[in-house]
Amino acid sequence: MAGPLLDRVGHDARIVATYISLGVVNLVQYRSDFVLAVVNGLITLVTQLLALAVVFGQTSELGGWSRHDLLVLVGVHFLIGGLIGLVIRPSMETMMEGIRLGTFDFTLVKPADSQLLASVQVVRPPALVDVAIGVGVVVWGVGGRGGALSAGDVALFLLTLLCGTVTIYSFVLALSTMAFWFVRLDNVLAIFQSLFGQAGRWPVTIFPGWLRLLLTFAVPLAFAVTVPSEALTGRLDLATTLGAVALAAVFFAAARWFWFFALRRYTGASA
Amino acid sequence: MTAITVDRLHKTYTVPEREGGLRAAVGSLVRRRTRQVRAVAEVSFEIDHGEVVGFLGPNGAGKTTTLKMLAGLLHPTSGEARVLGSTPWQRERSYLSRMALIMGQRNQLQWDIPVLDSYRLNQAVFRIPDAQFRSRLDELTELLELQALLRKPVRNLSLGERMKCEIAGSLLHAPQVLFLDEPTIGLDVAMQRRIRSFVADYNRRTGACVMLTSHYMADVEALCRRVIVIHHGRLLFDGGLTDLVHRFAAEKTITVELEESRADDADLARLVGGHPLERSATGISVRVPKAETARVAARLLAELPVVDLVVEEPPIESVIEQVFDAPEEQPSGQEVTGG
Incomplete structure (x- = not known):
């Protein structure tokens, strides 16, 4: 049983590695995009810092979060946003276009996991700028808070970051999978992106209860951004950690089920 | 040895239907009316290893739907098919790695990256060992004269160059079954001839089974001794190209x-x-x-x-034209012979 499974994982890993290496090899093609990404990233960063300055000009904490705690959150928000922009969003956009134009057929006739192929088919390196900004801001925020992080904190952070990314990925995949029924669906991703950009950069704990529920389970931003930030700011408890793992598993399983459900009904763009 | 067996394959699409106008549009949001459209009806045939078979029919006859079912893209409404011993729509990796689908109107190479990089991706996906990858690539490069193209991004290639690269990319894993859907569409006459002779050569060298749809009779005449004609989703004829002319002229x-x-x-x-x-x-x-x-x-x-x-006998084009002009359910629709 373990043999074929390992074999599959090895195959999948090789495919992912090839896509990544192609993204790197073709970096030069993205030179101007990189410049744009830096400018865009810096503008977003300054706007967010200004917003924080306005808030903390009035108060010394927001729902229990200090200025530096929120800096960490802004950093995590950048980091996750960068990961989404690096591979998830461009791949999903390409997939939806492929469904519309019929080139998605070629993804399905390849002897590999169709969900994997669809999900990693475009790697857009300029998004690494956001990842780098995110890491920088997280380090800045953690440094500003004072007090050392234990290895356990960092491990919990990485674990919850992974779970958050998986949850967001599954959510976006499920949204994009609806393109099998509704041909023009690009707007759905735009709505998600703006929700992520606006609501995602605040701790969900400051929102009223109904909105918090919505942002946790319907559009799972809470576990993606707030929970990893909690790991770095000494707020994370065991229940939330387990919740993050469980939520990621449930979202992933559901998205994968939905994916294969949709494939069985795939009719393709006509000849 | 049979490579492809198709047994009473049937495919019906459910398509949304509404009349023109705003009222109908709003109405359809609330209650979608759908209609059943039969694309392929009870089609059966067998194709042996090493055969090149022309699959003919007018637009909308069900050719692409049939090819897509055989390539594993579509589930049929009913009926069976076995290709290389597998049921295509179960999409077993062992089947997909021995099959290739090439569509003249759609490209699978990545638009922004050099051709060779797309090939590397295929190498990873199809698990082609390095040595085999290199030797096959060398061979295809020589046969199709790809040397100058491999390092160019796909978007910088002409239509003919792109098609050559598409074909080479689809053959790197040495498929035993090839589904070619209009591989020469839009190409100039010289390039059509190149592609044609390459396909014939590939079939000769590897013994791969080829199913080809084309609107260019020159493709069919050059490559296929046997043709299968479908019309309105039904099998109309299965036999030698010369018999087709004889029967329908x-x-x-x-x-x-x-x-x-x-x-x-x-x-x-x-x-x-x-x-x-x-x-x-x-x-x-x-x-x-x-x-x-x-x-x-x-x-x-x-x-x-x-x-x-x-x-x-009249030229094959005009015969085919006559066959295709036939209205649905006329007596010749039942004239099906084994091939």
């Missing part, structure tokens, strides 16, 4: 060379029974219904100073 052309062209027009028209007639420098040619061929030929031989007389 409604007319024959009689060309006669004359010693001297004395006969006047009225006389000739009477001789050929009023059928369309063309005069040439050396004689005449006339298109007559198949059943009257012998009678008209005999009359011409008896009454004119004939030097030579030739009876010909």
Whole structure:
């Protein structure tokens, strides 16, 4: 049983590695995009810092979060946003276009996991700028808070970051999978992106209860951004950690089920 | 050895239907009316390893739907198919890694990256060992003259260059079954010929089974001894290309060379029974219904100073045209023969 499974994982890993290496090899093609990404990233960063300055000009904490705690959150928000922009969003956009134009057929006739192929088919390196900004801001925020992080904190952070990314990925995949029924669906991703950009950069704990529920389970931003930030700011408890793992598993399983459900009904763009 | 077995394959699409106008549009949001459209109906055939079969039919006949079912892209509504021992739509990796689908109107190479990078991706996906990848790539590069193209991004290639690269990319894993859907569409005549001879060569060298759809009869004539014709989703004919012409040609052309062209027009028209007639420098040619061929030929031989007389089948294009023009459910729809 373990043999074929390992074999599959090895195959999948090789495919992912090839896509990544192609993204790197073709970096030069993205030179101007990189410049744009830096400018865009810096503008977003300054706007967010200004917003924080306005808030903390009035108060010394927001729902229990200090200025530096929120800096960490802004950093995590950048980091996750960068990961989404690096591979998830461009791949999903390409997939939806492929469904519309019929080139998605070629993804399905390849002897590999169709969900994997669809999900990693475009790697857009300029998004690494956001990842780098995110890491920088997280380090800045953690440094500003004072007090050392234990290895356990960092491990919990990485674990919850992974779970958050998986949850967001599954959510976006499920949204994009609806393109099998509704041909023009690009707007759905735009709505998600703006929700992520606006609501995602605040701790969900400051929102009223109904909105918090919505942002946790319907559009799972809470576990993606707030929970990893909690790991770095000494707020994370065991229940939330387990919740993050469980939520990621449930979202992933559901998205994968939905994916294969949709494939069985795939009719393709006509000849 | 049979490579492809298709048994009463049937595919019905459910398509949304609404009338024009705002009211109907709003109505359809609330209650979607759908209609069943039959794309492929009870189609059965078998194809052996090493065969190249032309799959013909007018637009919308069900060719692409059939190919897509055989490539594993679509689940049929009913019926069975086995390709290389697998049921295609179960999409087993062992099947997909021995099959290739090439569509002339769609490209699978990544637009923004060099051709060679897309090939590397195929190498990873199809698990082609390095040594095999290199030797096959060298071979395909030579046969299709790809040397200058491999390092260019796909978007910088012409249509013909892109098609050559598409084909090479689809053959790196040495598929045993090839589904070619209009592989030469939009290409110039020289490039069409190149692709054609390459496909013939690939089939000869590897013994791969090829199913080809094309609107260019030259492709079919050059590559396929056997053709399968479907129309309105039904199998209309399965057999040799020459048999197809024989069976469906409604007319024959009689060309006669004359010693001297004395006969006047009225006389000739009477001789050929009023059928369309063309005069040439050396004689005449006339298109007559198949059943009257012998009678008209005999009359011409008896009454004119004939030097030579030739009876010909019409060109395949015009035969195919006649077949495709046939309305649905006419008697010839049941004329199905084993191939």
